[in-house]
């Protein structure tokens with residue numbers, strides 16, 4: 001394991017004067033734009049700040065990354081939660097020194113979102129950064145991260161990036177260019193695309209995350225041969241790609257560390273997939289020099305990263321908000337949703353993916369016997385999907401109507417009211433953001 | 443396929459290879475539309491490496507990436523059962539990449555390597571000038587002359603041209619279809635190819651029933667499902683309101 005300690009400060013990187021002045025002007029303009037956005041009640045302004053900054057200083061992303069020790073977190077699902085877990089672990093490790101840490105906690109993970117977060121903490125020399133899959137190669141090239149967490153790689157918004165393999169190829173190239181000075185990659189050994197994508201890194205710490213989503217990994221990403229799966233193992237009969245031996249393991253609710261110690265994270269975020277996320281965050285925290293106990297203590301403070309799993313009362317209905325962005329995300333979220341009725345909100349603007357074909361890759365059949373309220377602009381598509389799945393449902397495209405209908409339902413069951421269990425509400429990206437706004441959580 | 447013994451078999455071919463856009467939806471739709479009519483039916487999902495049954499009534503091919511297309515062609519030719527089933531009167535419905543591999547040739551990769559297809563449709567696919575992505579609306583003329591609108595979502599880089607033995611499935615009103623030439627899909631005997639991928643049949647119940655009637659060689663009772671008709675209506679309205687060109 002690396003000899004890194006958390007106490008070691010990043011070497012300050014003094015920018016040449018012209019760069020410094022340009023960056024300062026960009027940050028000032030960005031802050032003004034963000035303030036305007038806040039005054040106009042249009043959200044935090046983080047995104048507009050980054051856009052304005054990047055217009056004035058196109059290399060703001062690169063400049064702001066300099067002089068920091070960086071941990072990047074990427075993957076299709078779980079990167080926001082994992083970033084929160086890792087940041088909390090580092091914060092706990094830093095103790096009174098926590099001002100050294102900066103993170104993009106709001107999930108703004110493109111170039112300008114990252115630049116925006118960094119611009120607000122010029123003195124923070126430790127950065128835990130959620131990084132969109134498309135930004136990973138630039139993060140490696142410009143940020144020279146100390147550690148990079150690669151969680152999983154599955155289909156997301158296929159109408160936009162139709163070939164995830166091309167992204168994996170760009171990661172491989174960037175890691176290869178990074179060479180021996182490249183990041184220590186913490187990677188999910190269960191995901192063939194991740195294993196292949198991380199294959200050129202000089203140093204990889206494999207985590208057996210005990211995840212089972214293989215529907216997007218039928219073919220070997222290296223040679224195109226059909227992969228074989230045998231229990232938790234997977235192999236390519238056509239080349240040497242195979243599930244690597246992992247040093248960190250997830251076993252049920254526990255995580256086994258490289259020296260064989262079994263720890264129980266006892267997270268406050270639900271689901272087996274979050275134990276997997278925690279294992280990756282823990283491995284990365286240790287690379288940064290956080291000790292396991294402090295990291296676990298920190299991770300236990302995480303409750304609703306960027307609104308995920310938050311409970312809010314909206315239109316008189318108390319709802320627990322779950323986000324699912326793609327079939328793999330739905331496979332994780334659906335078993336968590338135990339309420340009756342359950343509300344499912346579907347949209348198909350760019351951020352959700354304009355094509356809702358994925359509805360047919362989700363096993364909504366598991367909701368048979370309960371009542372579903374289908375809502376959002378594509379509620380009718382979901383309704384038809386539920387009809388074919390033989391699930392009793394109601395189609396109410398307006399969120400407010402769906403929430404009201406759920407309240408009506410719940411009212412009729414237990415008397416008393418206030419101690420009612422929340423209604424589980426799973427939403428795709430856009431309705432999820434709308435709900436957070438309605439609840440004042442964003 | 444007139445005298446049927448046992449349940450009607452719907453065969454979903456290589457789901458994990460060719461199922462990238464929820465293509466299993468087509469299988470679920472066909473299965474349920476038989477069962478809702480009281481017709482005994484079963485779904486057989488065949489994964490790569492496992493033999494295909496020759497006993498199916500309807501075979502389904504879905505979308506996939508380049509490498510998946512090449513693997514699927516090789517596996518299907520080696521297996522041989524699909525060809526035998528079609529000779530015996532089965533119906534094949536292929537969408538997106540599955541449609542392309544049914545043709546005589548198609549291309550893959552950056553260098554447009556030409557790959558020999560299954561040869562079930564007299565069509566050829568080559569890389570188009572730009573990727574066709576979005577909602578598509580077309581008019582399908584049924585064998586009895588009546589017309590129905592088909593709605594779907596297309597996402598393909600290849601453009602397909604039809605030879606003399608294949609007829610277009612439909613006429614494009616909005617979208618790209620085969621090659622921006624006003625045609626969509628291809629029909630040749632009991633093989634039907636179409637670009638709108640994934641749960642194509644969920645939005646187009648008439649096409650679903652047409653496939654079943656073709657396979658069973660019998661007229662089916664109409665199904666009253668207003669919710670499914672409403673989805674069809676909404677998608678037609680949406681694509682006309684947001685036409686790409």
Ligand SMILES: [Zn+2]
Nearest residue numbers: 220223236239
């Ligand atoms: Zn291989």
